[in-house]
Structure formats: structure tokens, C-alpha cells
Amino acid sequence: MKYQNEEEMLQHYDSKEYVTPDGYTADIAVFTIELAYKEEYKPPKAELKLLLIQRAKSDKDGEPHIQGGKWALPGGFVKPDETASKAAVRELSEEASVNNIKLKHFGVYDTPGRDKRGWIISNAFYAIVTNDYLYKRKAADDAENVGLFTLKEIDQLELAFDHKIIIHDAFQMIRKDLLQTTVAKEFLPKEFTLSELRSVLLLVSDDPGIVNNSAFVRDAPKYPFLEEARNQKGEIKKTNRTAKQMTRMFRFKDFQPMPSIY
Amino acid sequence: MKYQNEEEMLQHYDSKEYVTPDGYTADIAVFTIELAYKEEYKPPKAELKLLLIQRAKSDKDGEPHIQGGKWALPGGFVKPDETASKAAVRELSEEASVNNIKLKHFGVYDTPGRDKRGWIISNAFYAIVTNDYLYKRKAADDAENVGLFTLKEIDQLELAFDHKIIIHDAFQMIRKDLLQTTVAKEFLPKEFTLSELRSVLLLVSDDPGIVNNSAFVRDAPKYPFLEEARNQKGEIKKTNRTAKQMTRMFRFKDFQPMPSIY
DNA sequence: GCAATAGTGTCTGTAAGACAATATTCC
DNA sequence: GGAATATTGTCTTACAGACACTATTGC
Numbered sequence: 034m035k036y037q038n039e040e041e042m043l044q045h046y047d048s049k050e051y052v053t054p055d056g057y058t059a060d061i062a063v064f065t066i067e068l069a070y071k072e073e074y075k076p077p078k079a080e081l082k083l084l085l086i087q088r089a090k091s092d093k094d095g096e097p098h099i100q101g102g103k104w105a106l107p108g109g110f111v112k113p114d115e116t117a118s119k120a121a122v123r124e125l126s127e128e129a130s131v132n133n134i135k136l137k138h139f140g141v142y143d144t145p146g147r148d149k150r151g152w153i154i155s156n157a158f159y160a161i162v163t164n165d166y167l168y169k170r171k172a173a174d175d176a177e178n179v180g181l182f183t184l185k186e187i188d189q190l191e192l193a194f195d196h197k198i199i200i201h202d203a204f205q206m207i208r209k210d211l212l213q214t215t216v217a218k219e220f221l222p223k224e225f226t227l228s229e230l231r232s233v234l235l236l237v238s239d240d241p242g243i244v245n246n247s248a249f250v251r252d253a254p255k256y257p258f259l260e261e262a263r264n265q266k267g268e269i270k271k272t273n274r275t276a277k278q279m280t281r282m283f284r285f286k287d288f289q290p291m292p293s294i295y
Numbered sequence: 296m297k298y299q300n301e302e303e304m305l306q307h308y309d310s311k312e313y314v315t316p317d318g319y320t321a322d323i324a325v326f327t328i329e330l331a332y333k334e335e336y337k338p339p340k341a342e343l344k345l346l347l348i349q350r351a352k353s354d355k356d357g358e359p360h361i362q363g364g365k366w367a368l369p370g371g372f373v374k375p376d377e378t379a380s381k382a383a384v385r386e387l388s389e390e391a392s393v394n395n396i397k398l399k400h401f402g403v404y405d406t407p408g409r410d411k412r413g414w415i416i417s418n419a420f421y422a423i424v425t426n427d428y429l430y431k432r433k434a435a436d437d438a439e440n441v442g443l444f445t446l447k448e449i450d451q452l453e454l455a456f457d458h459k460i461i462i463h464d465a466f467q468m469i470r471k472d473l474l475q476t477t478v479a480k481e482f483l484p485k486e487f488t489l490s491e492l493r494s495v496l497l498l499v500s501d502d503p504g505i506v507n508n509s510a511f512v513r514d515a516p517k518y519p520f521l522e523e524a525r526n527q528k529g530e531i532k533k534t535n536r537t538a539k540q541m542t543r544m545f546r547f548k549d550f551q552p553m554p555s556i557y
Numbered sequence: 558g559c560a561a562t563a564g565t566g567t568c569t570g571t572a573a574g575a576c577a578a579t580a581t582t583c584c
Numbered sequence: 585g586g587a588a589t590a591t592t593g594t595c596t597t598a599c600a601g602a603c604a605c606t607a608t609t610g611c
Binding site: 051052053054055056057110111112113114115116117138140141143144145152154156209212213214215234238240242243253256258290291292293294295 | 313314315316317318319372373374375376377378379400402403405406407414416418471474475476477496500502504505515518520552553554555556557
């Protein structure tokens with residue numbers, strides 16, 4: 034027996050005796066809903082868009098960049114002292130100047146050959162940012178350009194690596210989560226009107242309980258995860274940003290419902 | 296410019312210029328429901344259990360094994376020519392002689408320091424096997440022992456790495472999926488009685504629509520993802536394995552419902 | 558007053574929950 | 585007949601969907 038105990042064995046453990054991955058990356062599908070208040074006193078028209086960056090054709094030394102010119106999800110290599118999730122936060126800040134956002138992991142992409150550089154594993158996250166964050170965005174070091182695209186527009190683009198697949202998965206995931214969890218709140222201001230919430234939900238559902246406006250306003254106040262926004266005096270807050278008539282504002286309560294098919 | 300194009304650049308790309316992970320593993324939470332038909336003509340009593348292996352204290356050369364003696368999820372290193380998902384299938388077959396099962400990825404565990412051997416990333420899957428598969432199980436090379444445990448029992452065990460966290464996540468995930476998808480079918484034979492389905496659902500829900508037997512049998516036949524099992528003559532198949540009285544059998548249709556909180 | 562959104566009322570059919578009653582069958 | 589599960593029936597209340605109607609307000 035060469036080693037007496039686990040401590041000693043660990044000192045002799047050398048991972049390079051085995052084949053190890055060549056890289057570990059985090060890619061982020063940054064969703065935003067453009068709540069276009071085109072006219073005053075109108076409920077917004079929502080559009081679900083994804084932020085993509087166009088990869089630079091070459092780096093600062095003039096070397097051609099892998100998959101240069103193609104559009105891609107923001108992301109990059111995870112450093113050994115961080116989790117993929119932390120790397121995602123860092124990359125978003127570096128590449129797209131996007132901060133303070135909600136992240137959720139939704140998949141791992143590790144098909145051999147997906148990246149010509151070698152055995153590279155990608156963790157996919159989706160993030161949701163409200164529109165105003167994106168106004169502050171700017172292209173950074175290895176991003177030539179940044180843009181917002183609908184799923185339809187993305188299908189026309191040439192995408193890097195297997196990002197088209199990742200993006201389709203991301204859209205499916207956000208659709209599911211919008212209906213089964215309260216993530217819709219990430220697309221909305223803290224306090225919102227029912228027509229704003231409804232315009233977000235209409236992106237992903239044609240349930241009559243949502244489409245039918247009367248039914249929606251009748252039932253929404255009863256949802257266990259919503260409550261009316263009130264001021265110090267206990268009065269319901271109102272706004273007229275979606276209609277001439279002042280309308281109630283709501284907020285999400287800290288309650289996670291568990292819908293069931295049974 | 297050193298390189299003329301992407302081909303040439305790739306030839307010179309050397310991942311070892313960067314720090315890369317020391318390992319990429321797949322761990323599998325193998326669930327099974329023991330449908331104990333203790334007495335004849337009784338609906339089964341269901342218990343949700345997880346398969347764990349006890350890590351060998353040392354390998355065949357007598358070297359101490361990392362985290363030897365502790366209980367752990369079956370799993371192991373992913374090879375460079377496979378996906379984590381494929382590795383999971385292989386490991387299950389090798390370590391626990393479990394084959395032909397449904398796998399679902401549910402998380403990545405990459406907190407620095409989670410494995411003393413270095414920067415090791417684990418993909419977590421859950422798998423569902425019906426009871427009979429497990430009767431064929433046997434401990435293999437680096438597993439000293441194999442056992443089935445309830446969540447309560449697991450909390451008493453000493454577990455390797457961060458497997459206790461992974462296991463808790465796995466139980467949460469299976470609970471959610473049982474209620475929001477049709478995975479329940481993986482715990483059941485292809486054709487089952489309503490009391491068998493109900494005993495599975497009772498593990499994770501106290502919804503009155505499930506608890507109340509009359510309500511359950513009244514509504515279940517109307518679920519869009521269930522249909523009566525019929526023979527060639529078009530008659531509803533029946534069995535008396537859960538009661539003296541013959542009872543209808545059902546099967547899952549190929550329909551994925553999308554429950555909603557709105 | 559018009560247009561547009563917010564919110565309420567009405568009606569009908571169906572679903573949910575509780576629970577009673579009946580049916581079947583092995584022993 | 586008894587025990588145990590399966591299945592149907594009853595009743596009451598709640599909810600869903602459709603849609604008409606009222607309210608508010610800037611122009």
C-alpha cells in the first residue's frame with residue numbers, strides 16, 4: 034500500500050493522469066420584454082427579445098477569433114475559483130454591462146465536438162432584465178456589437194457553436210416558467226397594473242382566463258401570490274400610465290404556488 | 296497576424312495554456328417507489344426511496360479510496376467522447392446494473408472545493424426505476440454495497456462530497472415533476488389501476504382531489520393525458536391485483552399538459 | 558361626446574368537495 | 585355475511601367563460 038490515508042493520497046493525486054475537459058463555460062440567454070408604451074394612456078405592447086452579441090472577427094493582436102462574426106449568447110470561460118453561476122454574472126457585467134439580475138440555470142451542453150477548440154462544457158443560464166437596464170448596455174472587449182432579437186429574427190441569423198439549440202431551449206424554458214412560477218415579476222416593475230402583467234402573460238399563453246380581460250381582472254386579485262400595492266395610509270396605489278382612468282397597482286407576494294396537472 | 300484563418304488558428308490552440316477543470320462527473324439520483332403489495336387484493340403502500348452505494352474503503356491495489364466508506368450517489372467521471380448524460384447511463388449500468396431507464400438532468404454542482412481532488416464539476420441527474428429492476432441490482436467494482444433509503448434515513452447517513460445537498464435538490468425536483476408532468480408513469484407499469492397512480496401521487500401531494508378517493512376516480516378518467524387500457528376487442532382491461540373487485544386499468548397518453556398558476 | 562381602458566354584473570354550465578350509497582368478490 | 589376496495593350518485597357551493605354593461609377621463 035503506497036498511501037496510509039486519504040490526506041497522503043490526495044497529495045499524490047494528479048488529475049492530469051486522466052483526460053480532463055479543455056474548458057468550462059457559462060452562456061447566458063438574456064431575456065427582456067420590450068414594454069413599448071408607444072402612446073400615452075395605452076397598455077403596453079410586449080415583445081420578448083433576447084440579447085445577443087456579435088463576436089469580433091479578430092482580437093486586439095489581430096488574431097482571428099473563433100467563430101468570429103457570428104452572433105452568440107454572451108458568456109465565457111469559468112475561472113477555477115468561481116461557480117458557473119458566478120461566472121455568468123461576471124460575464125454579463127463585462128460583456129454587456131448588465132448588472133443586478135436574476136439568473137437561472139437551465140441546461141448543460143456537452144455534446145462532443147460542439148466546440149472545435151476541444152472538450153468544452155457549457156452551462157446555460159437565462160437571465161431576465163427589465164428594459165431600462167438595457168439602455169445602459171454597451172459593447173465591450175470581445176463583443177463587436179450587441180443587439181436584441183425576437184426568436185423569429187434569431188432563426189434568420191448565423192449563430193456561433195450550438196447556440197441556436199440553446200436559444201430554443203431557453204425560450205421553451207422561459208415560457209414554462211412564466212406560466213408555472215412567478216418569474217413574470219422579473220419582467221415587471223415592483224408595482225404594476227394588471228394590464229401590464231397581462232401583456233407579459235399573453236406572450237406565452239392563450240388561456241381564456243388571460244385573454245379575456247374581464248375574467249383576468251376578476252380573478253387576478255384573488256391569486257395567492259399577488260396583492261394590491263398600498264401606500265402608508267393603506268390606500269391602494271394607482272397609476273394612469275396604462276389608461277386615462279386611474280388603475281390599481283399590484284405586487285408579487287413572497288409565495289411560490291405549485292400548480293398541478295391532477 | 297500570426298494566423299490566416301480559423302483552421303490554422305485552431306491547430307495552434309492549446310487549452311492547457313489556460314486553467315481547465317480537473318474532472319467532469321455525472322451523479323445520478325436513482326429513485327424507486329417500493330409498491331409493496333404486502334397483502335393480496337390491497338392497493339399498494341408506496342415509499343419513495345433512493346439508491347445509494349457505499350464507497351469502497353480502498354481499491355484493488357489497496358490504495359485508500361477518496362471518501363471511502365461513505366454513502367454516495369452512483370456516478371463517475373465522464374469520458375471525453377461522451378456526454379454527461381451518456382456517462383450517467385453507463386455508470387448506472389456498471390455500478391448498479393440498472394438499465395433502460397429514464398434520466399433527467401436537474402442541476403450542476405461546481406462550488407469550488409466541493410471535491411478535494413481539485414476542480415471537479417458534477418452534473419446531477421435523476422433516474423426512475425421500477426421496483427423489479429432493482430431486484431437485479433448488484434454491487435460492482437468500486438461499490439462496496441448498494442442500498443435503498445428514504446429521505447429520512449438518508450439524513451442519518453454520512454454522505455460523500457456534497458451529495459446530501461444534491462439529494463435534497465433531487466427530492467424537490469421529483470416532487471415537482473410528479474405533480475407538473477407525467478413522470479409518474481415511470482414509477483408505474485404500462486397499465487395501472489387508479490389506486491396505483493393515486494398511491495404514487497399521495498407521496499407528494501395532499502390535494503383533496505387526490506386524497507379524496509371518490510373525487511379522484513371521478514376526475515381521473517377525464518384527464519387529457521390518461522386513457523383506459525383496452526384489449527383488441529375494445530373492452531376495458533381489468534385486474535384484481537389491488538382489490539377483490541376487478542378494476543379498470545389506465546395508461547398514459549402521449550400528451551404533455553402545461554399547468555399554469557394563472 | 559368619443560374613444561379607450563378599467564372594472565362590475567349577470568347568466569349558465571361545469572367543476573370541486575364532501576360524503577352517502579351501491580357493487581363486487583374473496584373469505 | 586363481513587371486510588375491503590371500486591364505483592356511482594347526490595347535493596351544495598364555487599368557479600369559468602362569455603359577454604353586456606357601467607365608470608372614468610383626456611381630448
